Amino acid sequence: MIAGKTYGRVEKGGNEEEAERFKKALKDFMSIGFVLWDAFPIPLFKWIDFQGHVKFMNRTFKYIDCVLQSWLDEHVMKRERVDFVDGNEEDFIDVMLSMMSNEDFVDGYSRKTTIKATALVLFNTEYGVGCFGRDCYSLKLAPLLAPHESVEDCIVQGYHIPKGTRLWVNTMKLHRDLKIWSNPDTFDPERFLTSQAGVDVRGHQYEFIPFGSGRRSCPGITYATQVTHLAIAHLLQGFDFSTPSDEPLDMKEGLGVTMRKADPIEVFITPRLPSVLYKF
Structure with missing residues (x-):
């Protein structure tokens, strides 16, 4: 949906290895490392x-950026072909390219x-809400939102925040x-069917902001709210799920910017329906 790529495990040494490398890079990207400069600005x-x-x-970001750049280059080249027709966008990158010109700049x-x-x-x-490769994770819970840097001196809840300060929003505390x-x-x-039924998830009510709020909110809000529940409903309708030996799920939380499960x-x-129904 995003890049027009399909990663399967049909052939060894092909898409599977590329998918595994990219999955590991995303996991590394979302990991938390304590850097001394963050706590002690010496x-x-x-x-x-x-x-x-x-x-x-830096090494992790360089790899991810190279992958994203190669995908972007492929899409740009595709649009430069003589047989390309405007309006035939096939994925998210196609749509973004059609909406933005080379002269467009955002901030x-x-x-x-x-x-x-x-x-x-x-x-x-x-990666936080679905399955990627062989590792499946439960719905994402982000303990921290993306950092915000104050562009001028300001007061937040009585605290003086100097210009240039990076502010982290502790959503784990807000949601608890x-x-x-x-x-x-x-x-x-x-x-959510009772007292919190009217809570808005798009960042307008700060007691529940799973997608963040304001200009730095998650761009996948619409996708998640329209598609995720349909995908889950289809899975529940079509399949029965059980654990090995029927043991309870291990819900220990791992470390990271998004709180994935510690163990997959x-x-x-x-399948719980006749096989012919899965062809549609």
């Missing part, structure tokens, strides 16, 4: 990478940077506020 810590985290992050960033950054956000969102949510650590989706889910998926 010039020595900024220029000397004692722990190797900065080198690791000083070029068209290619804007497209690659937006695609990366969507990939990381999909006992003043708003009863039994916040209990998995209780039915709560292992399930058996069994």
Whole structure:
């Protein structure tokens, strides 16, 4: 949907290995590393990478950027062919290219940077809520939103925030506020059918902001709210799910910008409808 790519495991050494490398890069991208400069802004810590985290992050980002750039180049070349017809956009990158010209700039960033950054956000969102390769994860829960940098001095809840300060929003705390949510650590989706039924998920009510808020909110909001529940409904309708030996799910949380499960889910998926119905 995003890049017009299909990753399967049909042939060894082909798409499977590429998918595995990209999956690992996304996982590394979403990992959390404690950099001394973040906590102790001493010039020595900024220029000397004692722990190797900065080198690791740069290497990971360089690989992901190369993949995204190659996909973007393929789409640009496709649009330059004489047989290409405007309006035949096949995926998200196609649509972005058709909407933005080379002269368009968003906050000083070029068209290619804007497209690659937006695609990366969507990939990381999909990696958090769906299945990628052999590792499946539960619905995403982000403990922190993307950092916001204040462009001028401001006051937030009585605290003076100097210009240039990076502010991290602790959504884990917001979503577990006992003043708003009863039994916040209990998995209780039915709560949204009662007292919280009118809560808006698009960032207008700060007690529940799974997609963030404002200009830095997740660009995949519409996709998630329109497609995810349909995909889950189709899976539940068409298949029965069980765990090996019927043991309960291991819900231990792993570390990362999005809180994936510490261990992949292992399930058996069994068709529950006549085989002919799965052809449609």
